[in-house]
Amino acid sequence: MRLEFSDPFHSGGVWLRGNLHAHSTASDGVHTPQEVVDLYGSKGYDFLSITDHGRVTDPSPLDPKGLVLIPGQEISVGRSEAGTTLHVVGVGFMEGLSMRDFDLRGDPQAAIDTIRSRGGVAILAHPYWSGLNHSDMTRLTDYHGVEIYNSNCEIYNGAGDSRPHVDGLLAAGRRTLVFAADDHHGTPAPMKPLDAGISWIAVKAEEPTPEAILSSVFSGLFYSSNGPEIKEINIEDGVIVARTSPVKSIGFIAAPSLGSKYWATEGTISEATHAIRKGETYVRVEATDERGRTAWSNPIYVSEK
């Protein structure tokens, strides 16, 4: 049995926390680019990408407030089987994509390919909120990752949790990184908390620079969270040990039909162990606390031999 895992827990560098999906007044957000930066700076984040729709908002004139600012863009392009638009987030390039936003006849694969050709990270945004199905996601190739959780889609529409979409891809043998992001817009509305500082990725990077952070993101040296901390994942002789901050449950997700989950019968737990079972082609670690907040690891891939 061979296990492949981009392991941020035993690699060198520093942990940096950031959000790779946010909007400003340059598209449909309510905060100016500087206000978005101020907001994430005040929440103790280390890096941020403002990913306005259809354009790159240049971060260089902004006061970074201690954040590493990484340029990016979101593009809504093409049509799913349900007739909805696909959204692709690209991070790590300055030249905007030369395609029209909200062009239903556009090609999302071309957006992904262009993001890659510019050296960016291509992320399929909020598949649950978008109404994407499995074939929408498998007909596209070469995206680096999928948003497993999107704060804005959860707060406004209750459709932020895309775990089954991710597991559908992984069960089909596709490899993908998983990202949690805020998709901050800041639109005030009754009974809706501010969609900022809720979800993040924690990246192990050599240094707090855009290049080092992106390099670690490309390599999968991060995990996602909207609350709990994954302190360590140890893999030895086909056994995975996950250590976390105190949580209610720790799951080893290996859909379909396999995997396992462990629960605190009282109080909390902070460690669980899973021995890889026959037939498991991947395992993701998830830890959920008493408030329902979750941390998601990137997948550990299992192959015979």
Ligand SMILES: [Zn+2]
């Ligand atoms: Zn979107």
Ligand SMILES: [Zn+2]
């Ligand atoms: Zn967005």
